Amino acid sequence: xxxxxxxxxxxAHLPTPLEPMPNLSRxxxxxxxxxxxxxxxxxxxxxxxTRKLEFLMADALAKGADTILTQGALQSNHARQTVAxxxxxxxxxxxxxxxxxxxxxxxYLRSGNVFLDRLYGARTREYPADTDMxxxxxxxxxxxxKKGGKPYVVPGGGSNPVGALGYxxxxxxxxxxxxxxxxxxxxxxxxxxxxxxxxxxxxxxEAIRSGIPVLGIGVRAPRAKQEENVYRLCQAxxxxxxVKGAVARETVVANSDYVGGGYGVPTEGMIEAVKLTARHExxxxxxxxxxxxxxxxIDLVRKGEFKGSETVVFLHTGGSVGLFAYLxxxxxxxx
Ligand SMILES: *Cc1c(COP(=O)(O)O)cnc(C)c1O
Numbered sequence: 001x002x003x004x005x006x007x008x009x010x011x012a013h014l015p016t017p018l019e020p021m022p023n024l025s026r027x028x029x030x031x032x033x034x035x036x037x038x039x040x041x042x043x044x045x046x047x048x049x050t051r052k053l054e055f056l057m058a059d060a061l062a063k064g065a066d067t068i069l070t071q072g073a074l075q076s077n078h079a080r081q082t083v084a085x086x087x088x089x090x091x092x093x094x095x096x097x098x099x100x101x102x103x104x105x106x107x108y109l110r111s112g113n114v115f116l117d118r119l120y121g122a123r124t125r126e127y128p129a130d131t132d133m134x135x136x137x138x139x140x141x142x143x144x145x146k147k148g149g150k151p152y153v154v155p156g157g158g159s160n161p162v163g164a165l166g167y168x169x170x171x172x173x174x175x176x177x178x179x180x181x182x183x184x185x186x187x188x189x190x191x192x193x194x195x196x197x198x199x200x201x202x203x204x205x206e207a208i209r210s211g212i213p214v215l216g217i218g219v220r221a222p223r224a225k226q227e228e229n230v231y232r233l234c235q236a237x238x239x240x241x242x243v244k245g246a247v248a249r250e251t252v253v254a255n256s257d258y259v260g261g262g263y264g265v266p267t268e269g270m271i272e273a274v275k276l277t278a279r280h281e282x283x284x285x286x287x288x289x290x291x292x293x294x295x296x297x298i299d300l301v302r303k304g305e306f307k308g309s310e311t312v313v314f315l316h317t318g319g320s321v322g323l324f325a326y327l328x329x330x331x332x333x334x335x
Pocket of ligand 1: 047048049076077078157159191192193194195196197198286289290317318319
Protein backbone atom coordinates (compact mmCIF):
# COMPACT_ATOMS: atom_id res chain seq x y z
CA UNK A 1 0.00 0.00 0.00
CA UNK A 2 1.63 3.19 -1.18
CA UNK A 3 0.17 6.10 0.79
CA UNK A 4 2.54 8.51 -0.93
CA UNK A 5 0.24 8.32 -3.97
CA UNK A 6 -2.02 10.72 -2.07
CA UNK A 7 -1.28 14.41 -1.47
CA UNK A 8 -0.18 15.00 2.10
CA UNK A 9 1.23 17.86 4.14
CA UNK A 10 3.55 17.22 7.08
CA UNK A 11 2.64 19.01 10.25
CA ALA A 12 2.00 16.19 12.70
CA HIS A 13 4.81 15.14 15.01
CA LEU A 14 5.19 11.54 13.88
CA PRO A 15 5.71 8.80 14.74
CA THR A 16 3.89 9.26 18.04
CA PRO A 17 5.40 7.24 20.92
CA LEU A 18 4.19 3.72 21.70
CA GLU A 19 4.83 3.28 25.42
CA PRO A 20 4.06 0.80 28.19
CA MET A 21 1.73 1.76 31.06
CA PRO A 22 3.35 -0.40 33.76
CA ASN A 23 1.62 1.22 36.74
CA LEU A 24 -1.89 0.95 35.37
CA SER A 25 -1.18 -2.60 34.14
CA ARG A 26 -0.03 -3.62 37.64
CA UNK A 27 -2.94 -1.85 39.33
CA UNK A 28 -5.56 -3.56 37.18
CA UNK A 29 -3.80 -6.93 37.19
CA UNK A 30 -4.87 -7.77 33.64
CA UNK A 31 -3.06 -7.69 30.30
CA UNK A 32 0.03 -5.61 29.58
CA UNK A 33 -1.30 -2.17 28.69
CA UNK A 34 0.49 0.06 26.19
CA UNK A 35 -0.47 3.49 24.97
CA UNK A 36 -0.09 4.99 21.50
CA UNK A 37 0.34 8.70 22.12
CA UNK A 38 -1.73 10.37 19.40
CA UNK A 39 -2.41 13.08 21.96
CA UNK A 40 1.15 14.14 21.08
CA UNK A 41 0.69 14.89 17.37
CA UNK A 42 1.90 18.41 18.11
CA UNK A 43 -0.62 20.72 16.46
CA UNK A 44 -2.45 22.99 18.93
CA UNK A 45 -1.95 20.50 21.81
CA UNK A 46 -2.42 17.56 19.46
CA UNK A 47 -4.99 14.86 18.94
CA UNK A 48 -6.22 12.42 16.33
CA UNK A 49 -7.63 15.00 13.90
CA THR A 50 -4.12 16.20 13.05
CA ARG A 51 -3.32 12.96 11.20
CA LYS A 52 -6.50 13.31 9.15
CA LEU A 53 -5.81 16.97 8.46
CA GLU A 54 -2.45 16.18 6.86
CA PHE A 55 -4.39 14.59 4.00
CA LEU A 56 -7.47 16.84 4.10
CA MET A 57 -5.49 20.09 4.00
CA ALA A 58 -3.31 18.78 1.16
CA ASP A 59 -6.53 18.05 -0.75
CA ALA A 60 -7.84 21.55 0.05
CA LEU A 61 -4.66 23.18 -1.31
CA ALA A 62 -4.71 20.94 -4.39
CA LYS A 63 -8.23 22.20 -5.07
CA GLY A 64 -7.20 25.84 -4.68
CA ALA A 65 -9.20 26.52 -1.50
CA ASP A 66 -8.72 29.74 0.47
CA THR A 67 -11.29 29.09 3.22
CA ILE A 68 -11.70 25.96 5.34
CA LEU A 69 -15.11 25.16 6.82
CA THR A 70 -15.90 22.53 9.37
CA GLN A 71 -18.38 21.73 12.13
CA GLY A 72 -18.57 20.07 15.54
CA ALA A 73 -19.79 20.42 19.12
CA LEU A 74 -18.77 23.62 20.92
CA GLN A 75 -15.84 21.85 22.64
CA SER A 76 -14.81 20.10 19.42
CA ASN A 77 -11.17 19.02 19.39
CA HIS A 78 -11.53 18.61 15.65
CA ALA A 79 -12.49 22.27 15.19
CA ARG A 80 -9.51 23.38 17.30
CA GLN A 81 -7.02 21.32 15.27
CA THR A 82 -8.64 22.41 11.99
CA VAL A 83 -8.35 26.13 12.71
CA ALA A 84 -4.74 25.59 13.81
CA UNK A 85 -3.91 23.77 10.56
CA UNK A 86 -5.65 26.46 8.49
CA UNK A 87 -3.68 29.12 10.36
CA UNK A 88 -0.39 27.37 9.58
CA UNK A 89 -1.32 27.37 5.90
CA UNK A 90 -2.53 30.98 5.85
CA UNK A 91 -6.11 29.98 5.06
CA UNK A 92 -9.28 31.49 6.48
CA UNK A 93 -11.39 29.20 8.67
CA UNK A 94 -15.07 29.16 9.61
CA UNK A 95 -16.17 26.90 12.47
CA UNK A 96 -19.83 25.92 12.77
CA UNK A 97 -20.78 24.78 16.24
CA UNK A 98 -23.78 22.69 17.17
CA UNK A 99 -24.91 23.35 20.76
CA UNK A 100 -25.06 19.60 21.29
CA UNK A 101 -24.44 19.40 25.05
CA UNK A 102 -27.38 20.40 27.24
CA UNK A 103 -27.07 22.89 30.12
CA UNK A 104 -23.46 23.93 29.56
CA UNK A 105 -21.79 25.92 32.36
CA UNK A 106 -19.42 28.83 31.99
CA UNK A 107 -16.30 26.63 31.76
CA TYR A 108 -17.85 24.64 28.92
CA LEU A 109 -18.86 27.81 27.08
CA ARG A 110 -15.55 29.65 27.45
CA SER A 111 -12.60 27.46 28.42
CA GLY A 112 -10.77 24.51 26.84
CA ASN A 113 -11.17 24.28 23.08
CA VAL A 114 -13.44 27.33 22.89
CA PHE A 115 -10.69 29.52 24.35
CA LEU A 116 -8.09 28.11 21.94
CA ASP A 117 -10.38 28.60 18.90
CA ARG A 118 -10.74 32.25 19.88
CA LEU A 119 -6.99 32.55 20.43
CA TYR A 120 -6.46 31.30 16.85
CA GLY A 121 -8.91 33.92 15.66
CA ALA A 122 -11.40 31.46 14.19
CA ARG A 123 -14.63 32.83 12.75
CA THR A 124 -17.38 30.96 14.53
CA ARG A 125 -21.16 30.48 14.26
CA GLU A 126 -23.49 28.62 16.57
CA TYR A 127 -26.51 26.45 15.78
CA PRO A 128 -29.12 24.79 18.00
CA ALA A 129 -28.84 21.08 18.87
CA ASP A 130 -30.03 18.69 16.14
CA THR A 131 -29.43 21.18 13.30
CA ASP A 132 -28.58 19.47 9.99
CA MET A 133 -24.93 20.54 10.22
CA UNK A 134 -23.97 19.23 6.77
CA UNK A 135 -26.65 21.43 5.26
CA UNK A 136 -25.39 24.37 7.36
CA UNK A 137 -21.86 23.75 6.04
CA UNK A 138 -23.16 23.84 2.46
CA UNK A 139 -24.97 27.12 3.12
CA UNK A 140 -21.86 28.78 4.52
CA UNK A 141 -19.82 27.39 1.60
CA UNK A 142 -22.28 29.05 -0.78
CA UNK A 143 -21.89 32.34 1.13
CA UNK A 144 -18.11 32.14 0.76
CA UNK A 145 -18.45 31.42 -2.98
CA LYS A 146 -20.76 34.41 -3.45
CA LYS A 147 -18.08 36.63 -1.92
CA GLY A 148 -15.57 35.26 -4.42
CA GLY A 149 -13.86 32.86 -2.02
CA LYS A 150 -12.96 29.19 -2.55
CA PRO A 151 -14.38 27.10 0.31
CA TYR A 152 -13.25 23.59 1.23
CA VAL A 153 -15.62 21.67 3.46
CA VAL A 154 -14.04 19.31 5.98
CA PRO A 155 -16.80 17.01 7.24
CA GLY A 156 -17.42 16.72 11.00
CA GLY A 157 -14.48 14.96 12.64
CA GLY A 158 -12.64 14.96 9.29
CA SER A 159 -14.27 11.60 8.67
CA ASN A 160 -14.31 10.78 4.98
CA PRO A 161 -11.96 8.55 2.93
CA VAL A 162 -9.38 11.36 2.56
CA GLY A 163 -9.26 12.01 6.32
CA ALA A 164 -9.29 8.30 7.13
CA LEU A 165 -5.98 7.96 5.26
CA GLY A 166 -4.44 9.58 8.35
CA TYR A 167 -5.37 6.48 10.32
CA UNK A 168 -4.33 4.08 7.57
CA UNK A 169 -0.99 5.81 8.05
CA UNK A 170 -1.27 5.26 11.81
CA UNK A 171 -1.92 1.53 11.24
CA UNK A 172 1.29 1.22 9.23
CA UNK A 173 3.20 3.26 11.85
CA UNK A 174 1.88 1.15 14.74
CA UNK A 175 2.74 -2.16 13.08
CA UNK A 176 6.23 -0.88 12.22
CA UNK A 177 6.78 0.16 15.86
CA UNK A 178 5.50 -3.16 17.17
CA UNK A 179 7.82 -5.03 14.80
CA UNK A 180 10.78 -2.91 15.85
CA UNK A 181 10.00 -3.41 19.55
CA UNK A 182 9.24 -7.11 19.20
CA UNK A 183 5.79 -6.40 20.63
CA UNK A 184 2.88 -8.74 19.93
CA UNK A 185 -0.30 -6.65 19.95
CA UNK A 186 -3.48 -8.60 20.72
CA UNK A 187 -5.95 -5.72 20.60
CA UNK A 188 -6.17 -1.99 19.97
CA UNK A 189 -8.79 -0.04 21.95
CA UNK A 190 -9.81 3.58 21.30
CA UNK A 191 -12.68 6.07 21.36
CA UNK A 192 -14.88 6.10 18.26
CA UNK A 193 -17.15 8.99 17.30
CA UNK A 194 -17.44 10.27 13.73
CA UNK A 195 -15.83 6.95 12.68
CA UNK A 196 -12.79 8.11 10.69
CA UNK A 197 -10.23 6.96 13.22
CA UNK A 198 -11.57 3.43 13.51
CA UNK A 199 -12.31 3.16 9.78
CA UNK A 200 -8.80 4.23 8.81
CA UNK A 201 -7.17 2.06 11.46
CA UNK A 202 -9.17 -1.07 10.63
CA UNK A 203 -8.76 -0.58 6.88
CA UNK A 204 -5.00 -0.13 7.29
CA UNK A 205 -4.55 -3.04 9.70
CA GLU A 206 -6.65 -5.35 7.51
CA ALA A 207 -5.09 -4.26 4.22
CA ILE A 208 -1.61 -5.11 5.53
CA ARG A 209 -3.03 -8.29 7.13
CA SER A 210 -1.70 -7.42 10.58
CA GLY A 211 -4.16 -9.72 12.33
CA ILE A 212 -4.65 -7.07 15.04
CA PRO A 213 -8.31 -6.67 16.11
CA VAL A 214 -9.62 -3.22 16.99
CA LEU A 215 -12.27 -2.37 19.55
CA GLY A 216 -13.91 1.05 19.27
CA ILE A 217 -15.54 2.41 22.41
CA GLY A 218 -18.51 4.51 21.30
CA VAL A 219 -19.11 8.00 22.70
CA ARG A 220 -22.44 8.82 21.09
CA ALA A 221 -24.31 6.37 18.82
CA PRO A 222 -25.60 2.95 19.87
CA ARG A 223 -23.49 -0.04 18.86
CA ALA A 224 -25.36 -1.11 15.69
CA LYS A 225 -25.37 2.41 14.26
CA GLN A 226 -21.73 3.04 15.18
CA GLU A 227 -20.56 -0.22 13.59
CA GLU A 228 -22.60 0.55 10.47
CA ASN A 229 -21.04 4.04 10.20
CA VAL A 230 -17.53 2.68 10.68
CA TYR A 231 -18.05 -0.20 8.25
CA ARG A 232 -19.45 2.06 5.54
CA LEU A 233 -16.43 4.35 5.85
CA CYS A 234 -14.08 1.31 5.83
CA GLN A 235 -15.56 0.22 2.51
CA ALA A 236 -15.25 3.70 0.99
CA UNK A 237 -11.70 4.10 2.32
CA UNK A 238 -10.63 0.67 1.04
CA UNK A 239 -11.99 1.48 -2.41
CA UNK A 240 -10.28 4.89 -2.38
CA UNK A 241 -7.00 3.14 -1.45
CA UNK A 242 -7.36 0.54 -4.18
CA VAL A 243 -7.88 -2.38 -1.79
CA LYS A 244 -11.63 -2.80 -2.27
CA GLY A 245 -13.13 -5.53 -0.11
CA ALA A 246 -10.13 -5.61 2.27
CA VAL A 247 -12.37 -5.18 5.34
CA ALA A 248 -14.76 -7.92 6.44
CA ARG A 249 -17.86 -6.76 8.32
CA GLU A 250 -16.93 -8.75 11.45
CA THR A 251 -13.64 -6.88 11.88
CA VAL A 252 -15.63 -3.73 12.72
CA VAL A 253 -16.45 -3.93 16.42
CA ALA A 254 -17.79 -1.14 18.61
CA ASN A 255 -19.00 -1.17 22.20
CA SER A 256 -21.33 1.67 23.17
CA ASP A 257 -21.88 0.56 26.79
CA TYR A 258 -19.86 3.50 28.15
CA VAL A 259 -21.70 6.44 26.55
CA GLY A 260 -23.74 7.03 29.71
CA GLY A 261 -26.19 9.95 29.50
CA GLY A 262 -25.08 10.97 26.03
CA TYR A 263 -22.37 12.72 24.02
CA GLY A 264 -20.25 14.92 26.27
CA VAL A 265 -22.18 13.98 29.42
CA PRO A 266 -19.77 12.96 32.20
CA THR A 267 -19.98 9.44 33.68
CA GLU A 268 -18.59 8.04 36.95
CA GLY A 269 -16.48 5.63 34.91
CA MET A 270 -14.98 8.47 32.87
CA ILE A 271 -14.09 10.42 36.02
CA GLU A 272 -12.44 7.36 37.55
CA ALA A 273 -10.55 6.57 34.32
CA VAL A 274 -9.24 10.14 33.93
CA LYS A 275 -8.19 10.15 37.58
CA LEU A 276 -6.50 6.72 37.56
CA THR A 277 -4.60 7.46 34.34
CA ALA A 278 -3.46 10.83 35.69
CA ARG A 279 -2.44 9.49 39.11
CA HIS A 280 -0.76 6.28 37.98
CA GLU A 281 0.70 7.15 34.57
CA UNK A 282 0.69 10.98 34.68
CA UNK A 283 -1.16 10.88 31.35
CA UNK A 284 -4.02 13.32 30.71
CA UNK A 285 -7.15 11.92 29.05
CA UNK A 286 -10.24 13.93 28.08
CA UNK A 287 -13.83 13.89 29.38
CA UNK A 288 -15.69 13.31 26.10
CA UNK A 289 -13.68 10.65 24.22
CA UNK A 290 -10.50 9.12 25.64
CA UNK A 291 -11.84 9.21 29.23
CA UNK A 292 -14.89 7.16 28.27
CA UNK A 293 -12.79 4.84 26.11
CA UNK A 294 -10.41 4.24 29.03
CA UNK A 295 -13.42 3.68 31.31
CA UNK A 296 -14.46 0.96 28.86
CA UNK A 297 -11.00 -0.58 28.75
CA ILE A 298 -10.71 -0.59 32.56
CA ASP A 299 -14.14 -2.18 32.96
CA LEU A 300 -13.40 -4.83 30.33
CA VAL A 301 -10.07 -5.67 32.03
CA ARG A 302 -11.92 -6.03 35.36
CA LYS A 303 -14.48 -8.30 33.69
CA GLY A 304 -11.70 -10.57 32.38
CA GLU A 305 -12.11 -9.73 28.68
CA PHE A 306 -8.34 -10.08 28.14
CA LYS A 307 -5.84 -12.78 29.18
CA GLY A 308 -3.02 -11.77 31.53
CA SER A 309 -0.54 -12.82 28.83
CA GLU A 310 -2.02 -10.46 26.26
CA THR A 311 -0.90 -7.01 25.16
CA VAL A 312 -3.52 -4.31 24.66
CA VAL A 313 -2.71 -0.95 23.08
CA PHE A 314 -4.86 2.02 24.05
CA LEU A 315 -4.82 4.59 21.27
CA HIS A 316 -4.91 7.98 23.01
CA THR A 317 -6.81 10.23 20.62
CA GLY A 318 -6.11 13.46 22.55
CA GLY A 319 -8.49 16.14 23.79
CA SER A 320 -7.06 16.86 27.25
CA VAL A 321 -7.63 20.63 26.92
CA GLY A 322 -11.31 19.66 27.16
CA LEU A 323 -10.66 18.89 30.85
CA PHE A 324 -10.76 22.63 31.54
CA ALA A 325 -14.33 22.75 30.21
CA TYR A 326 -15.37 20.12 32.76
CA LEU A 327 -13.90 21.40 36.04
CA UNK A 328 -17.22 21.08 37.84
CA UNK A 329 -17.68 17.43 36.92
CA UNK A 330 -14.34 16.62 38.61
CA UNK A 331 -14.71 18.74 41.71
CA UNK A 332 -16.22 16.07 43.95
CA UNK A 333 -13.86 13.36 42.70
CA UNK A 334 -10.76 15.36 43.60
CA UNK A 335 -11.54 15.88 47.27
C1 LIG B 1 -12.74 13.19 17.41
C2 LIG B 1 -12.17 12.49 18.57
C3 LIG B 1 -12.30 11.09 18.71
C4 LIG B 1 -13.11 10.25 17.80
O1 LIG B 1 -12.50 10.04 16.54
P1 LIG B 1 -13.44 9.80 15.28
O2 LIG B 1 -12.50 9.69 14.16
O3 LIG B 1 -14.33 11.00 15.21
O4 LIG B 1 -14.23 8.57 15.51
C5 LIG B 1 -11.69 10.49 19.79
N1 LIG B 1 -11.01 11.20 20.70
C6 LIG B 1 -10.87 12.54 20.60
C7 LIG B 1 -10.13 13.23 21.67
C8 LIG B 1 -11.45 13.23 19.55
O5 LIG B 1 -11.31 14.56 19.47
